[in-house]
Amino acid sequence: MRGPFIGSEALSRGDLTRHELQRWFTWLLPDVYIARGVMPDLRDRIRAAWLWSGRRGVIAGVAASAMYGADWVDTETPIELIWRNGRPPKGLIVRNDTLAPNEVTKIAGIPVTTPARTAFDLGRLRSRDEAVARIDALLWTVPSALHEVQSVIDRHPGLRGVKRLPIALGLADGGAQSPKETWLRLLFIDAGLPRPSTQIRVYDGRRLVRVLDMGWEKYKVAAEYDGDQHRTRRTQYVKDIRSKRALARLRWESLNVVNEDAPTFIVDWAARTLAARGWCPGDPD
Incomplete structure (x- = not known):
């Protein structure tokens, strides 16, 4: 048995002795x-x-999203369970919430929201x-994922955090590939800039030049968050340089943000670039 498994069950079946x-294990x-000797992963x-x-x-929660394949969930993330237990061990979060029958499914035999x-x-807590x-x-x-959320809200109007849930849902965008991209998009929105579109496909004729993280197609301004892979992987670096040259030929202005850039600098850079392309504060998105 690689595990995980319930020890008392294995003992009662005679699969193991207490010594074994x-x-x-x-x-x-x-x-x-x-x-x-097995290092448990998140699924374990x-x-x-x-x-x-x-x-x-x-x-439930972040652990459930990982079961659906969502990235950026650390192995040590607390596992959330909806169940009746007031004293969970370390590493678990247990909530005694109500679940409708149609709010539970199974993945690999495990009940998941x-x-x-x-x-x-995720949005309310x-x-x-x-x-x-x-x-x-x-x-x-x-x-x-959001198609049936309103029905869930209607069934549980009194649960903690429901009133602030519409804010998170309204800002969510399935085009973000990393938390840093989400952060950058929210930075622009909070600063009063037009809401950027995500995953913008730019073509040169019929040839796909690049899929941009986000940007403003009306003004041909792109904004991308360059993580470590853009610097440490030579193939990615070369690909980025070539696509940026093509974007420049197509008159796209690209804002390549790195971790060291201050938020005020990023916002000012974007605002100045958009203004140079014809945007005025107060213009509709």
Whole structure:
């Protein structure tokens, strides 16, 4: 057994002796074990949490989004469960919330909140910026995640955080590929700049030149967040240089933001570039 598994069940079936359990397996959660030497990944921790609940809990929140393939979820992220238990062990968050039958599905045999319910919980239980980033990541892999959210809201109007949920939902955009891209988009919006479009496909004739992180097509201004891969991977660096040359030929202005850039500098840079292309504050997006 690689695990995770419930130790008492393995003992009662005769799969292991108590000595073998203690020698060859490592404790993950109360009565939940994994093979010694195996470093549990996020899926292992999610399964362990569900087993700890006696297979009665429902995986929710960030852990649920990871089950749908959302990125940017750290292995050590607390696992959220909807279940009745007031004293969860370290690494678990348990909420005694109400779930409608149609708000639960199964992935790999584990009960998980549906995409709509997952987005609902992500949006109401976190700060605005984190909520938007988490919903963005979910939408990247499940574009239809928001289709049934209003029905979830209608069923649970009194749950904590529901009143602020529309703000996060209104700002969410499935075109963000990373939390930093979400951060950059929100920076522009909060500064009063036009809301940028995401995943803009730029063609030279019929040839696709580049898919831009975000930008303003009306003004031919692009904004992209350059992470470490743009600097450390030679092939990516060369590809970026060539596509930027093509964008310049097509009269696109590209704002390439790096981690060291101050927010005030970024906003001023974008505002000046948009103004040079004909945008005026107060113009409709």
